[in-house]
């Protein structure tokens with residue numbers, strides 16, 4: 320029984336069919352494993368009268384979060400590499416916020432989106448992650464590395480909507496109150512602009528889950544150069560799709576814009592970006608591009624970034640200028656994949 324891949328409903332169903340037990344035992348199991356990392360549930364009150372069952376479950380439950388192969392630490396920021404059962408590696412990053420941590424999880428080994436500024440994109444797609452390989456990153460961050468994780472962002476290796484079902488199953492498991500208990504409003508799925516994925520998420524009507532879009536250029540010509548995904552779904556299609564997305568009241572999209580010197584950072588780009596954003600409710604993250612070996616992109620100076628940001632602020636765009644946390648660990652945006 321691969322417990323990290325099971326929602327509480329699925330676990331309940333398994334216990335009912337295989338052992339004739341109810342949700343009461345499923346909840347206790349979920350709590351002990353996901354919240355407390357306790358595999359010895361023999362001593363848990365709910366199993367006091369069912370010792371044979373507890374022993375049997377202990378034998379049959381398989382907890383495979385993946386083995387942490389290496390941990391890199393720089394001040395409060397942590398990047399860890401997980402070795403999967405087939406020998407492939409994935410990377411996850413724990414980013415300290417004010418009072419808690421955000422875990423940036425991977426959804427694929429590599430990525431087939433081919434964004435020009437991205438190290439993961441250079442790897443191509445090796446394979447999709449399974450549900451337990453995604454939830455295993457949270458298990459390891461919490462219970463092996465002992466970090467308080469309150470936020471999840473799907474911004475690690477891979478395009479989450481290119482692995483839609485396992486990602487959404489992982490979201491459900493991470494959200495379960497009896498287990499990891501991460502609120503939907505504390506989860507962000509970041510996409511390069513895979514429109515069918517945005518539509519499918521919209522149809523699920525998951526109140527509160529946040530959607531981030533990696534925009535990176537305000538016109539199709541520049542964006543297609545940087546992000547081949549734009550050839551399949553243009554900026555116009557993307558905008559129409561977002562306009563139909565069921566945001567909660569006062570909800571916003573998170574747009575990410577990686578600034579690359581001489582490519583997408585002129586005044587004209589800022590003006591067009593403001594036009595593209597209007598009237599969508601957006602918080603815009605401006606991120607200087609990270610150096611990636613073998614890729615010739617350069618990040619603009621602070622002064623150039625300020626100018627770009629100012630232009631947007633003047634047009635009433637909510638701008639968050641993000642210093643690239645994690646550069647020294649190759650844990651910044653577009654840098655995962657290099658160990």
Ligand code: SF4
Nearest residue numbers: 430432434437440477
């Ligand atoms: S930026 Fe994201 S979507 Fe683009 S290649 Fe990298 S991992 Fe894939």
